[in-house]
Amino acid sequence: MTAAAPNFDRYRRQIRFAPLGEAGQQRLAAASVLVVGCGALGSVAADLLVRAGVGRVRIVDRDFLEADNLHRQVLFAESDVAAQLPKAVAAAERLRTVNSAVTIEPVVADVSPANIASLAGDVDCLVDGTDNFATRYLLNDFAVQAGKPWVFGGVVGAEGQVLAIIPGETPCFACLMPEPPPAQLQPTCETAGVLGPAVGVVASLQAIEALKLLSGNRAAVNPRMTLLDLWTNNIRNVKVANSRTGDCRACARRDFAYLEARRGDATTTLCGRNSVQIAPAAETSVDLSELARKLQSAGRVTANPYLLRLEVETYRITVFADGRAIIAGTDDPATARTVHARYLGG
Known part of the structure; x- marks a missing residue:
């Protein structure tokens, strides 16, 4: 049990x-x-x-x-x-x-x-x-x-x-x-x-x-x-x-395209949020306290043990301990990447 x-x-x-x-x-x-x-x-x-x-x-x-x-x-x-x-x-x-x-x-x-x-x-x-x-x-x-x-x-x-x-x-x-x-x-x-x-x-x-x-x-x-x-x-x-067919990609041909995808630095536009998530290319961990210290001069920073939030320009950037970031204020992946690079690097 x-x-x-x-x-x-x-x-x-x-x-x-x-x-x-x-x-x-x-x-x-x-x-x-x-x-x-x-x-x-x-x-x-x-x-x-x-x-x-x-x-x-x-x-x-x-x-x-x-x-x-x-x-x-x-x-x-x-x-x-x-x-x-x-x-x-x-x-x-x-x-x-x-x-x-x-x-x-x-x-x-x-x-x-x-x-x-x-x-x-x-x-x-x-x-x-x-x-x-x-x-x-x-x-x-x-x-x-x-x-x-x-x-x-x-x-x-x-x-x-x-x-x-x-x-x-x-x-x-x-x-x-x-x-x-x-x-x-x-x-x-x-x-x-x-x-x-x-x-x-x-x-x-x-x-x-x-x-x-x-x-x-x-x-x-x-x-x-x-x-x-x-x-x-x-x-x-x-x-x-x-x-159920004999030609199904997954259960018939055992072609697990989504499972076997090579994970890269990925952007995902979040449904109805005017936000884009950017995931790191590899597993990582972020020292949120140290990141908060570095970002203090960039804008308004708040943090707890699970996430950090930076409000700057017209954006709200939320960073998680696993390295993911959600850029609120745009639904354009290219813009989100630019903002991410400007304040978080990469």
């Missing part, structure tokens, strides 16, 4: 649900899950999994909290925003007060080909709380290669999608979507908005599929993709079994 022996009395109403029972609860207590992204979907899913008694919950997120997160990211409060906490850290602090029997492991990092094996290699299931296709294809590549189930979820506006993916049994993500849609055809939270209740429903569906998998109730896993539009009160379960 990965956590301290749980007080099963707190789960008595859950245990009374016959398909779960005490045996299922024991399996949950011995199980582990990785929640990838702790924003809207991830915060709801993590909360439900911790409350259900999953023994070990690892939460990885690359970002920090902002005020406009609070309408849909239920683990966080205004005090967390004021403290400039990374989402993974704030989530872990909150969740430890919810269920002390669960081991909570926060990781402040960007999921990449370089670190996904260390993040996901020792867990039983992955839950998708991301907001971009590149990371989902990476999760899919890893899950297919490692034979680990994962639960896809997406939400924009009042619409959402959920699918449990079990390698070798169901179509994988690349079966259903061999290539990401063109960027101009992808609605985002910035262009289409997002409603908190829709987030809650989608993440709850993800959590229940994860609980089925982790409690040994794989036969109960929904084999169909759930599509919902809460504004029009339309919910459908769409058959996807026939989408």
